[in-house]
Amino acid sequence: MKFWLPLFGVLLLLAACADDKKEAWQESEFFESGSFRMLGIKDKVGFIYDREILPFTANQPNKYMWHFWGDEDVLKGDIKVTAAFEEEPEQKIEILYDKIGFLSAHNGADYHIPSIMELPQVGMWKLEVYLDDKIFDTIYVEVM
Numbered sequence: 704m705k706f707w708l709p710l711f712g713v714l715l716l717l718a719a720c721a722d723d724k725k726e727a728w729q730e731s732e733f734f735e736s737g738s739f740r741m742l743g744i745k746d747k748v749g750f751i752y753d754r755e756i757l758p759f760t761a762n763q764p765n766k767y768m769w770h771f772w773g774d775e776d777v778l779k780g781d782i783k784v785t786a787a788f789e790e791e792p793e794q795k796i797e798i799l800y801d802k803i804g805f806l807s808a809h810n811g812a813d814y815h816i817p818s819i820m821e822l823p824q825v826g827m828w829k830l831e832v833y834l835d836d837k838i839f840d841t842i843y844v845e846v847m
Contacts, residue, residue, distance in 0.1 A: 728789045728827045731842045736770060737810030743842045746772045748832055750818075750842075751810070758847040764821040770812035771805065778805055778814055780835025789827040798822065798830070822846045 733753075734745040743749025750767040752759065759765070771778050784799035798820050805814035822828050822844075830842045 726792070728829060728843055730827070730845045736812060739768075739810050741770060742844060743770075744840055748772070748840050748842070752844070754845070754847075759822065759844055761825045761846050762821065762823055764819050767818050767820050768810070769799075769816045769818055770810060771814045771816075772812050778834065780804070781833075782816060783833040783836070784818075784820075785831045785833070786822055787829045787831070788822075788824055789829070792829065795831075796823075 731742050731749075732745065734741055734743070734749065736745075736749070739751045740753040741749035742752040748769070748771050750769045752767060757765070769782075782799065782801045782804070783797060785795040786798045787793070787795045799818045801816055801818070805816055807814065809815035825846055828844050828846055830844060832839045832842065
C-alpha cells in the first residue's frame with residue numbers, strides 16, 4: 704500500500720500538468736536569404752522583416768514580401784494566411800488571400816508573392832500559412 708500512494712500522487716500530478724499545457728508561442732527564427740532578413744522557417748516559408756529597421760506595428764499596414772521554397776507540385780493553388788492573437792487563439796482573422804498564385808524565384812527563394820498585412824493588437828500572433836486550403840506551416844511574430 705505504501706508503494707501505491709506515492710505512485711498515485713505522481714500520476715495525479717502528471718495528469719494535472721498535462722491539462723495545464725499551453726502551446727508555447729515565441730517569435731519564429733530570423734534568417735538571411737539573398738540580401739534580406741526574413742522571419743519564418745528557413746528554406747520553407749518566410750517574409751522580409753527586420754524588427755530593428757521597421758517593427759511590425761499594430762494597426763499599421765505595411766508591405767511584406769512572402770518567400771516560398773519547394774517543388775512546383777507542392778507550391779500551388781490559392782495562398783491564404785490567417786492570424787490568431789495569443790490571448791484569443793480560437794479567434795482567427797484572414798490577413799492575406801491571393802488567388803493569382805506565385806511569382807517567380809526571388810531573393811534566393813523558389814517563389815515569392817507581395818502582400819500588405821496589418822494586425823490589430825500588440826503582442827504575439829500566430830500566422831498560419833495555407834496553400835490550396837491545406838496548412839503549409841506556421842510563423843509567430845511579435846507585434847509592437
